[in-house]
Amino acid sequence: MQPIKQSEVQQALDSFANQEVYLHLETTNGAYASHFNEGFFSAGAYIRNAKVTYTRGTITGDNPYRIGLKMPIGWIYAEGLTDWEIDDKGRLLIAGHDHEGKLAVALELSKEPF
């Protein structure tokens, strides 16, 4: 992955808009967060292969970035995004890595199921 270039990611988001696409959306602080730091409240969620259509996708912020995808009756949102790539299957992979390089958030779009 490379550090996010806002204009390039914006272009990619535009290319997935207004069609049925598959979404992987995830936040995580790891299964060990509360083990190593007992005061830490561990929370996370993921959804894989949600079939969605968005009419407007926007990336904002100043490293880390935020992305909002506006759907006909709802929203998809992620923050803390730092890196991105289009992989060899043409999928848009966007991730946020923390200061240790560990994955904290992922937002991915694909025209085929993941």
Add this chain to the structure above:
Amino acid sequence: MDRHVLIVFPHPDDEAFGVSGSIMKYIQEGISVTYVCLTLGEMGRNMGKPPFATRESLPEIRKKELEEACRITGIKDLRRMGLRDKTVEFEDPEELAKRIRAVIDEITPEVIITFYPGYSVHPDHNACGAAVIKAVESMAKDQRPEVHCLAFSHDCYEKLGQPDIKRDVSEFADRKLEVIKAHRSQTQGLVQGIKKRLSKENQEFMNQLKTERFWIYKFQN
């Protein structure tokens, strides 16, 4: 008769820190080791340091890392169960136990190594251990292999007492470090950390590697 040991863990690299020395010791003694790994660790947070994996490339990378770790350890029979990381506890426990039972029936191990259910921190670890216990409980009492469990929750010593087995694996410490390094995407940061730390702490880490601890599961029924 051929002697067998069965290892059942949910993630590639679960075997590296606490068990790989014992595995090398078993293999040196001529005992065959089968490693059943339930998932590919698809949802790991570590992507390498600096990150070289993505959420989508991680499974294939970890699969290769696991194969390399098995090569170093000497494991010739590696089996994957095709489950997905972080979902083991949501699978049908009966079905998972049946699949593990089928492997037990096939290779008739004298010992099974897995996580101690309830004392192994990660939900996948606990669910994996519980499935193994369920599988063994379905066997006649005089047919059951011993189950040697790893535990590392904060309360494991308080609740379980001292481990039943403390195995000196110091002769394999260097190779064990190679096994840990083979899981590069997951351990690169840790290994860099070891190099940076004071040599005294390095020594402590190496001492931890040299003894492996297991609790023998006591079946209630």
